[in-house]
Amino acid sequence: MVQVKLIVTGDDFGYCPRRNQGIVDCFLAGAVSNVSLLVNGSAAADAAKLARRYNIPIGLHANLSEGSPVCEVLKTNSSLLNEDGFFHGKMGFRTALSKGLLNMSEELKAQVELFHELTGHLPPHMDGHQHVHVLPGKRTLLFPAPSR
Numbered sequence: 001m002v003q004v005k006l007i008v009t010g011d012d013f014g015y016c017p018r019r020n021q022g023i024v025d026c027f028l029a030g031a032v033s034n035v036s037l038l039v040n041g042s043a044a045a046d047a048a049k050l051a052r053r054y055n056i057p058i059g060l061h062a063n064l065s066e067g068s069p070v071c072e073v074l075k076t077n078s079s080l081l082n083e084d085g086f087f088h089g090k091m092g093f094r095t096a097l098s099k100g101l102l103n104m105s106e107e108l109k110a111q112v113e114l115f116h117e118l119t120g121h122l123p124p125h126m127d128g129h130q131h132v133h134v135l136p137g138k139r140t141l142l143f144p145a146p147s148r
Contacts, residue, residue: 011036011061011127013051014044027056036061036127039114040070048118059125060115064104065093071110080107 010023013035020043026032034057037047051058065087069075075085082088115123 007033009034009036009059009125009127012038012041013058013061014038014041014047016041017043017046019043020047020050024050024054024056027054033057034059034125036125037115037118037123038063039111039118040067044114045118051119057124058119059127060111060123062108062111062126062128063087064107064128065090069107069110070114071107074107074110078107080104 008031010026010032012019013023014020014037023032023035027035035047035051036059037044037051038061040063041047048058050056064080066089068086069078069080074080080087080093082092087093112123
């Protein structure tokens, strides 16, 4: 018989201190298997420390729809951002993506690099904030298969 393993991920880890603590509590209670770090969240550095302290498996929660970018180059001029320098939001991101207006590779690379700086390793898994990684026909655009 095939054994099935359910993985429950606590995402938005790093969003704020209260969310971090709630996710840690869920992990310690056995309700969460791993976490996904929102590296542009206000409490991302604290979240990475909590993951180390409690030995919580941690991956990247790539964010292209909320808050500010981590890539310095994009902060001055990017189709990913609105006129105030923030990501377009969930629906604005989808609209811009459908028009082919987004260049995401620099921001995703910067988020992976910041994840590495915060955790000391590359992300063993990645998912997308607000489920951008499952948009029809966009998964491979957002997360291309790694080269070997």
